[in-house]
Amino acid sequence: MRPLRLHLENFGSFRAPTSVDFHDVDYFVLVGPTGAGKSTVIDAICFALYGTVPRWGDEKKTGLALAPSATSGKVGLVFESGGRRYGIVRSLVRGGRGTVTTREARLDELDPAVDPALGITELLGAVVRNLAEGEHVTAETQRLTGLEYRYFTQCVILPQGRFADFLHAMPSKRQELLIQLLDAEVFDAxxxxxxxxxxxxxxxxxxxxxxxxSLADADEAAERAAVRRVEELKDLADRVHAQIGALRGLDGRVTELETALREARGALEALGAVAMPPYVPTLADDLRAAAEEAGRLAGEATRREAEELKAEEELSALGDKAALTLALRAHTEHGRLTSEIATTRTGLDAARADEERARRELDEATARREQAERDLQRTRDQHAAADLARRLEVGEPCPVCRHPVAEPPSHPAPAAFDQAERHVADCRAEEERTRRRHRETETRLLKAEQSLSNLQAQLAVREEQIQVHPDAAELRRTLTAIEEAEHGLRQARQAARAARTAAADAERHQTRLRQEAARALRELDAVRDTLVPLGAPPLDRDDLHAAWTALLTWCHGERGRRRQAADDLERHLDGARRERDAARDALCALLADKGVPVPHPPDPDAIVRAAATACTRAEGDLERVRDQRRRxxxxxxxxxxxxxxxxxxxxxxxxxRANNFESWLCGEALGLLVAAASQTLRELSDGQFELVLDARNTIEVIDYAEGGMRRNVRTLSGGETFQASLALALALSDQVAGLAAGAARSLDSIFLDEGFGTLDPATLDTVATTLERLSATGDRMVGIVTHVPALAERVPVRYEITRDSAGSHVEKKTT
Structure with a gap:
């Protein structure tokens, strides 16, 4: 397993999304202050692969993976193993009770052609196929790396405080690791x-x-019998070949006579099949009659069309029916409007009289109302105090003294005062009623005047219209004449249309007869063309009936002559067939005599094929016997x-199947590993220590400072233990690929987390040189975590880890 790119987001102390690029690195160091997050980078690689971290103590614990203040996080790793590229992503989420769980896990095989210098998103996006999801990711990772988690942390990642796990392990546990590393299970396979x-x-x-x-019959006797059969059939094939030429000649003669007879019978059949179409004898008379009828009907159509044109001209001369109809309607409207105007004028005079009467009544009512108001004012003037007291209200200022009225004065109004007010109100009401009646009469008068004006305007229009045709009686006579002319035109058009239809029908009938004549002529040509090879004479195409008659006469005579020739051919054919059958029967007898199936039908080619096939089959049988003997x-x-x-x-x-084979194999491998580790340990300890195995394959140390005393490795000091553990780890990383069965395992990386502070300067220099030599080949990545500046300065690639209030950060530096 060799990492190419690591992505952390809210993992441990790394809160912000962080990408660590390993693709061009063989030897690197993680440096930074204590607590900055150096070991977290190694933890992230282990967590991405196996879903757990050694420092957590419990493989099922994931609560420490997520940053304390984060609700979700992610770790992604792109790595190579066994020559292929893979991508693995694990997403974390914090639940409602603070429990951290893995929400998603996915392992994919990636496209190795994608540039590894690209970002994590591009690398993870180049998926070739999905390998595992969820809980199956860890098992698939173990299959790809070839290591369980517990052995991965002893061979690839050596975490803080766990360097000595392999050194101090029980022999049985150490053997389990070696079995996985060496692929020892392959020997079971x-x-x-x-x-x-x-x-x-x-x-x-x-x-x-x-x-x-099944091949017991394929002996020497069978081969000799097959050889004799081949020789017999080859002789048969030669005799058939010698006689087949005569049969082919006879067969060809029969074929020629059969062809000639078939042609003669075909000619007789063709001559006998010629017959005149039934419509040919009367076709010429029908054509003449159709032409005469078509000419007559065409003349009738022309005459009817002339009558139609004359009727149209007569109708057009009488004038425009629509205009004349409008003029007659204008005469009728003129009389009606004259009568309505007289009636409207009578109504207008009555409306004017009503308006004048209503206006006089309104003037009188207005005068009465004004007189009543003057009488009321005089009464108020006479009784001013009583009138004023009646309008005073308590609390309001007096209009005379401007003081507030405390109590209304007692001045009873006289009866004349009320009577005057009622009279004024009555006069006003009467005036209003009279005014409404006046407005109504004015409205009626206006309507009557407007109606008269409209009627007079319409009458003026009609008078203008009737000036063109002032005589209404003449208009009626003209319209009657137009209707009669229209009726005559309709009859003329109907007659012309019927005449044109009859003429067209006659023309179509004549065309059909001409087409029949052309078809009869084509049939005559087609029949004669088929008979030309038989010597058909030329025909007169101008007289269809005569041409058909001449052709039929020739066919009758020619048929008699050809019937005699066909009879002669039939007699010759019978004799040729008898001669051919005799020759064929003789050849078939030869085939049957040698046990060769006679073909059906037994034509010359089939007889030759039968002889050749039998010979070939016999040769095949001989070859099969020989092949079976070789088989x-x-x-x-x-x-x-x-x-x-x-x-x-x-x-x-x-x-x-021996029970101690696996133990023997692991013991041999462990011996080689301890020997390689001893060489490294001697260099690290300046020749003081050497590792050896006891009889039970327990690792012991030889201390040459104590006279070569052998003692348990657990008695080593902390620094000495680190040296021995480092020597074993380097031996595992360096030797396991060569020890594994078929080179099935290869530890492509090793990560060492701390422990270098226990070394003195000389030993530290030896360790640095050893690590540099281990990474120099380029086929193994070496990564260390240290606080020792002297060691860190010798590493070509440094990842400097810092931490602030926003979390941990990584910066890659190359020397």
């Missing part, structure tokens, strides 16, 4: 494959023996080979 191979080989032996038994020999060789394969597979399965 080899053992099963060997058993399957043995089974298949023995089945192949049994099958080959069965096939060999039997091959089967005997296959049986020998399969028996040897079965024995080899059986022996291999027996050897791999």
């Amino acid at each position: 080899v053992k099963q494959r060997a058993a399957d191979e043995e089974k298949q080989a023995r089945a192949a032996v049994q099958a080959a023996e069965g096939q060999l038994a 039997a020999e091959r089967l005997r060789e296959q049986i020998r080979v399969h028996r040897e394969e079965a024995e080899v597979a059986h022996e291999l399965a027996l050897r791999l």
Whole structure:
């Protein structure tokens, strides 16, 4: 597993979306203050792959993944493994009770052609196929990396405080890891494959023996019999070839006579089939009669059309019927309007008299009202105090002294005062009624005047219209003449239309007869064309009936002559057939004598094919016998080979079935790893320490400072333990690809989290040199987390981690 791009969003101390680019890095260091988030970057890689982090203690715990103030987060990783590119995304969400769960997990295979320098979105978007989702992502990750989570954190990611896990592990646990790393389970597959191979080989032996038994008849005697049969049939084919030419000649003569007889009979049939169409004898008379009738009806149509044109001219000379009708209607309207004007004038005079009377009555009523008002005013003047006291109200100012009225004075009004007021009111009411009557008479007068004006205007229009045609009686006589002319025109048009229809029908009938004549002529030409090869004479095409008669006469004479020739051909054909059948029967007897099926029908080509086919089949039978003998020999060789394969597979399965094989394999691999780690440890410890295995494959350390004493690795100090653990980790990373069966595993990365602070400067320099050498090949990524400046300065790529109130941040720097 080699990471290319890491994306963090609200993961641990990384709140803002952060992308870490590893695509061009082989050796890097994560540096920064304590608590800045260096280990969180390594945790994010582990979480993306397996959904958990070693520092959390519990593999099922995810609550520490999300930033404390965040409600959701995401981790995405693009990595390569086994030559393929993959993308994995895990999304986190905080529930209502504060519980953090994985909302989504997805693992995809990505397109390796996409530039790894692109952003995380472009890389994750180049999906080739989906591999797993949800809870299945971790299992698929284990399949891709070849490591369970617990072994991944011992071989690839060595977290803080966990460096010594592999060093201190029990032999059984260490063996489980080696089995995964070395693909030791492949030997179980080899053992099963060997058993399957043995089974298949023995089945192949049994099958080959069965096939060999079916070939028991393919012996030397069978081959000699097949050779004799081939020789007999080749001799038969030669005799058939020698005699077939005569049969072909006879067969050709029969074919020629059959063709000649068929042509003679066809000619007789064609001559006998000629017949004159039934309509030809009367067609000429029908054409003449149709032409005469068409000419007569065409003349009748012309005469009727002339009568139609004359009627149209007579009608047009009488004038415009619509204009004359309007003029007559104007005379009628003029009389009606004159009568209505007289009546309207009488009504107008009455309306004027009513208006004058109503106006006089209004003037009189107005005079009475004015007199009553003057009488009322005189009464008020005579009784002013009583009138004023009647209008005073308590609290209002007095119009005389301007003081508020405290109490109304007691001045009773005289009876004459009330009587005068009532008289004024009556006069006013009477004046109003008289005024309304006057307005009504004025309205009626205006309407009468308007009506008279309208009638006079209409009368003026009618007088202008009748000036063109002042005589109404003359107008009526002209309109009557127009109606009679229209009736005559309709009759003339109907007669002309009927004449044109009759003429057109006659023309169509004449056309049909001409078409029949043309068709009869074409039929005559077609019949004669078929008879031209028989010697048909030329015909007179101007007289259709005579031409048909001449052709029929010739057909009758020619048919008699050709009937005699056909009889002669039939006699010759019978003799040729008898001669041909005798020759054919002789050849068929040759075939039957040699056991060759006689073809049906037995024509020359079929007889030749039958002889050749029999010969070819006999040669094929001979070749099959020889092939079966060769096949039997091959089967005997296959049986020998399969028996040897079965024995080899059986022996291999027996050897791999031993119970200590897996322990032996892991022990050998562990010995190689410890030897490689010892060499590194000697360099790191300046020759003081060396790792060895005891009889139970427990790792021990030889301390040369103590006279080469062997002791348990748990007795090492913290710095010494780090050196030994680092040596083992580097040996695992460096050696496992070569140890694995078929190179099935390859630890493409190793990440070391802290521990370098326990080393002295000399050892630190040795560690730095070792790490540089490990990453120098370019096929393995090495990443470390350290606070030691001397080590960090030697690493070519640094990821500087800082942290502020907004969270952690990463900056990539290259030296």
